[in-house]
Amino acid sequence: MSRYGATKPTEYLTVDPRFPFPHTSEPTRCQVTPQIFDYARGDRSTGGEEVEQRLEQARKACTGCPVAAACLRWALVNHPAARLGVWAATTPRERTQLRKRISDRLGPDWINVLADQDQARREQAATARHNPLTVTQARIVRLDREVNGPMPRPLTPGEQQRNRELLLAGVRSPYPAKKFAEAS
C-alpha cells in the first residue's frame, strides 16, 4: 500500500487541492510502516486475526500522531484517494458513517462548507496573527459537540443552514473566548 505522504502527490489526481495533506517535520507511522495501515475495505468479516492485529496496531499509531485531526479531515474529504486502509484510526466503513453524519448536519455540499471554513480561518489568521484563535477553537469545540452529539431526527434545510452560519460565525467572531463561553 502506498501512502499519500510517502509517495508522489501527482499519483493522486483526485485529491481536493483545498485540503492539503498535513505537513509533519518527521515521517508519520503510516509513511514509515504503511503495511500495517493496509486494511482493504475495512470490513472485519473479510479479515482474520492477522488483519485485526494490524488494525489495532494502526489505531494505536494514529492515536499518537500529531496530525491525526487534519489527517481525518483530509481522508473524509478525499474519499477516492483514501477509500481503503486506516486513516486517523478509522476504517473505511467508519469514515463512510462519518461522512454521512457530517452531510446530515451541514448539507450535501459539506465539503464546500468546510473549505469555506478553512478559507475564513486562513484569512483571520493572516489579519490577526497576534491574537491566537482561541475563540475559533472554542467555537469549533462547540461545533464538534453539535456534530457528534445525538441527533434525534433528520435536520431541515433551514437547520442545516443555521449550522453553516454558526460554523462561519465561529471562525470570524472577534469576541474573546471568555465571552463565548459565557454566551454558550
Ligand code: SF4
Ligand atoms: S493519523 Fe495515522 S494515518 Fe494519519 S498521518 Fe498520522 S499515522 Fe498516518
